[in-house]
Amino acid sequence: MLKQWDKIWLNVLYLVGLVLLMIMVLAGQSWSLRFxxxxxxxxxxxxxxxxxxxxxxxxxxxxxxxxxxxxxxxxPMSRLTDMLTVCIAEVVYIICAVFYQYHWVVMALCGFCLLEVFMHTFFGITMYKRFKNKGKKTIYNPGLASAYLGFGTTAAAMILNLSKYAAITGKDWGLTILLLLLMALFEIFLPERIFRNKQTKYGFDSPMYFTKFLDQKN
Structure with a gap:
């Protein structure tokens, strides 16, 4: 069953995203900005x-x-560990929509969005330094565009919304940190910790984007 899911899960994820988009287009006029x-x-x-x-x-x-x-x-990342990370994350973020009225839920999602921007900036700089002598000219890395244009702009809008309409309390900050830690634990740390395996059958076929910067020694 896992082998079957490995083959189709990305397509299922795209379908979920498309359905969510269509719902937003058709019904979103009556939604609040925060939702x-x-x-x-x-x-x-x-x-x-x-x-x-x-x-x-x-x-x-x-x-x-x-x-x-x-x-x-x-x-440590394989197709299996990252599939679990992404699928769990998608379920969590859909559930968060049910609790959008809580400031700390929005704050935690905002923190996740900002973390995506930070991590892709970090990876971009790291890979640029590593491969700049092999033809890499920018900090672009797989995920950077959607991190900046998608998560980054959404985080900025969340910050503006919260600063204008929310009275943030110490409890909100505490619950935000707790939710972010739980998200990191169940979406990233545990899947990777439990399922990482140097002999995994779920390795990626190639470096893909980075192939052009490699030579035989890599």
Whole structure:
């Protein structure tokens, strides 16, 4: 069953994103701005996954290299670990839409969006330094465009909305931090910790975007 899901999950994710987008287009006129922004996060994630996995793909390679892996096509991030990360995240963000009226839910999603921008900036600089002598001229990396244009702009809109309409309390900040930690634990740390395997059958086929910067020694 897992092998079957491995083959189709990205297409299922894209379908979910498309359905969410169509619902927003058809019914969104009556939604509050805050609800739209929370809903939008679950629409952006499939686009982000597409950029990281397929067009151009290769996020796994920079992720694993950045953590010193000698097996950057499969360890510690593999198709299995990142599939779990993305699928769990999508479910979490859809659930968050139910609780959009809570400031701390919006703050946590905003924090996630900003973290995506930060991490892709970090990976971009790291990979630029690594491959600048092999033809890399920018900090672009798989996921950067959707992180900046999607998550970054959404985070900015969330900050404006919260600053204008929300009275943020210490409790909100505490719950925000707690939710972010739980998201990191269940979306990233546990899937990778439990399922990482140097002999995994779920390695990626190639570095994809980064192939053009490699030579035989890499």
């Amino acid at each position: 739209k922004l929370v809903w939008l996060v679950a629409i952006i994630l499939p686009v982000h996954a597409c950029e990281e996995w397929q067009i151009p793909g290769g996020f796994h390679y920079q992720y694993n290299l950045s953590f010193g892996s000698a097996l950057p096509n499969k360890y």
